[in-house]
Amino acid sequence: MNNDKIFEITMHGRGGQGAITAALLLCEIAYADGYTDVLSIPKIGAERRGAPIKAFTKLSRNREIKNYAAVEDADITIIFDASLIPLPGVADAVKHGTVLVNTNQTIDVSKFPKECKIYTVPVTDIALKLNLTTAGYPIINVPLLGALTQIKYKDETGEMDLGLHLKTIEKIALKKFGSRGHLNYEAAVKASEQVKEIQ
Amino acid sequence: MVEPKFFEGPQKGNLAAAYAAMDANVDVITAYPITPQTTVVEELSSLVGEEEFIARNQKTQFMRMESEHSVAAGLVGASYAGARVYSATAGQGLLYMTEMIHWMVGARLPVVLSIATRGLTGGGWNIWADYGDIMGLRDSGIMIQLLGTHQEIYDSILMGFNISEHPDVMLPLFPAYGGFVLSHTSKPVKRVPWEEAQKFVIPKRDEWEHVWIDSERPMMTGALIMPQSFYAEFRIKAHEAQLKAISVIKDTMAEFEKRFGRSYGNGLVEPYKADDADVLMIGYGTIAKQAEDAVDVLREQGYKAGALRVRTYRPFPTEDILKYIKKTQIVGVMDRAIAFGNPTAGPLSTDIMAACQRYDSTRNAKILPFIGGLGGRDVTYDDQIEQFKILFDLKEKGEAPKKPYKMWGTYWTGLITGSDKVPQGEEEYFGDI
């Protein structure tokens, strides 16, 4: 594994889906799992519930992260629901790396470059089944991070995972969400089991 | 002792600021929210009731005010009484405070007020990183520090009280950091353990040396000063205090480093591979931090680039900046603020050009002004590589290259030009005048 690599992750979500929180949680999880520098960047604008939004995370094991600009060419792209794929700046912004999509169906992989690894995970189903909701909305950000622990990233130096652990998610979820943390963790575990590599 | 809710880990810049104020054991916080500062005072309003601080018997007063003007007036009032005071604001809020900020300076009150800088509004709202707000107050007598990382926000506010309340200084200090780019992003931050923070931060005094509230020893301040009386002298006194602050800032930084092992240059400027550089890029805030990445990339390609981050902008670290300009002679200055109608349109570049006139050894240095990132536009590191390339071009060919985004002698990095056409009427900056 290339220790000097700074992982750049883009999350595409909709207002209310928790993408910004996910970017922050991912930082905390990665920091607890041995990354020395992490950065989460929420792209704040005039967001409303349902509007497409982006959040970025950069993770580094050795080097200090000094670049505060938005991620342009993400190593890992997380798409919070499949209906975002055709929107401008989502699938067409993926140039390399790994894509993780929340869906319970099959997706059109031709929208992404051939060399990309693509994973799907039905986290909305998982959240609804576990009754993990807030104001009727399923909570999908923590489960998506659970799925993230299982995916692989490939570049010239070889294949690697991010080195994130479900146990850490449990620890952080309990700290952040109190008693609801258990349910979040349970969903994350389920997601990590149901994540599928489709390309 | 109660386990703190947060001690170390990824944290938002705004929350780092809030924790620093609490760890400095401030007496009075006055508050009014404004984007992107809001979460500072939001967090403080809950921290004052946090068990961790209650268990330590910390008695920080949190006062909600009805406007920023009142926030600043509250700080002035509390500070007159000798209290350690803190607040935070941004953009238009800072403008609304302006009258009272001049009062803080004139009355020599040691206020620490952090700014999550943002674009100013007029004919269109903008809430994103842009130093136009704080730069508008650059000559008001306040001390200004421009910060580059989340940890630095925490550390600078903690150090801020030692500088501001130092008896030789007694001036307000405004640590400023880019709105959203630092305020809302998260990066690892480590607090100083509370007890150690108390040992580091300057001891509280019952009253300031020059002003107090005590009916047994009545005194009056803020009276009319006639032209033939000492008004001019008091103004010059504040300037003298700014100059004295230079060594106080250096000492505070050295002491902080000794205790906690972290430092930001000498507290005034932070050089990065600047000693042997052929060209030097000077800037501030996160953009200057990011320039260090560009330097690394260029060095790998064999270009000897260097970067210098101006951390303390007022007092202006003339000697510390000129030291590096003397060596390199080819210098770019990057501003994330616009000073309308001033000679270079950039506040820092104008200051640096003026400072260069002080010595023969820097008088002929070639200084190229750059402006970019206004209103929160990302300055990518490709942009920064290009800036360095411009400086290397100047070094090799002896003249600054034309670019479609170069107008009136200034390079407007990231300008949307639409085509590669060189603008009409472009004048060379280094003419024969």
Added chain:
Amino acid sequence: MVEEAKKWEIIRKSREERPKIQSWTSYWDLPPASLSFPIKGCAGHTGDWRTFKPVINQDECIKCYHCYMYCPEGTVLIDDESGIVSFDYDYCKGCGICAEMCPKKCIEMQREV
């Protein structure tokens, strides 16, 4: 102790040890900001400014002390024990505000010169 702090030690200590008249003479001995101390007669012998002087008719006075509150110079005196009003003619500048404010109109401004 640091420079600035040392300079202002004396005036801070107590009322008694303050300089009798504000005696800043140059840039070098000024305090950091403009200050003044209420000292009796710091503007000079203001009794000399007077052309009319306030005289009280004690029979009508109801001791409401409006005169005391409104006098800009603090020269209306109240006897600690009897509560009787009198004037400090060394510093009363003869402005007549006390006479104007007296609800009983029992202060008369008498011509002096």
